[in-house]
Amino acid sequence: MTGVASPSPASAFRPAFARLAENTPAWTAAVVVIAVALIAWSAQLTIPMEPVPITLQSYAVLTVGALSGARLAFLALVAYVGLGLSGLHLFAGGRTGFEVLAGPSGGYVVGFIVAAVLVGWLQENYARLRILPLFGAILLGHAVIMALGAGWLAWQKGLAFAIEKGTLPFIPGAVFKSIGVLATVIVVERLAGTPRAR
Template sequence: MPTAPDFQPALSRLAATAPAWGLAIPVVGVALLAWSAQISIPIQPVPITAQSYVLLSLAALMGWRLAGITVAGYIAVGLMGLGVFSGRRGGLEILSTPSAGFIVGFLVAAVLVAVLQEKWARLRPLPLFGVLALGHLVLMAIGSGWFATKVGPALAFEKNFLPFIPGAVVKTVAALATVILVERAAGTPRPR
């Protein structure tokens, strides 16, 4: 039985139309990730930000190649010292903070969500919701796992996982709505 071709998300299709779009989309994505990092609830040890909403929405709209390039670019400019991380922080010292696991997890979660959207969810609402929720879960697990190496699993779970659950649910629903609305505005056919 033949398999269906991969779904091509709206921003991936746009990037394929002209090289300028292929460059502009990741640059705008990096800017959106940096901006969303500053929208935060300052809890300790890691603030709750709007970033995972933006990250996972972009991943589902970009496809895995653009999402990977965008998130790798975001991490690179942050590690080079630009203040793109939460609290306008940047530089290699971020790797010694409790936020480091989340920053590393951005790349894993973005590529995972993008691949699963292209190959499996294909804009179908329930599967896409599951993919976005999985992206949040993976991001939270990597972030908490990193912190657990410093403080132990129980404290990491209490401080770096549990507080993020309510926000992850809200951001997953918001990301689902955003992706569907953008895809509809881009003329993407309804999934079958």
């Protein structure tokens, strides 16, 4: 008896990308680069709308969160936002710079970071690849993105405008993208040999 408690099954769950990144710093960097590329690519798949376009970005962000865990998701999203602010054309529609944060989309960009970390943490500590809890975490992630995005838009344009232009148009897509995130995460984790949660 050493007196050291063994980790519980819940605390021991590591998503596929997190396990990969634990191998070496080079793998960590590779996972972050791939995540940034996926998010940047998804930002260019847009349906033009004013003042905020509909994109596939939340799908990529929440997928990265669920497959990476909180720490790695934070690194990937901070890297993405930092590169976008530094002058690379990574934001929706190829935009770049601090004017994106100051503009109507600023709250959604911040929401991406918060939601990815939240979904990653919930996957590691609660959902652990169980379908219903994971789907709930993904829906919550979308709700966080829309709440922060609409909140920033409401501060700029008023609450009624934010609900009409920054919330209602995004709800149907959020549901479909949540289903897509769930399916993607389950397939990737199965291919990675992640055992079923109990």
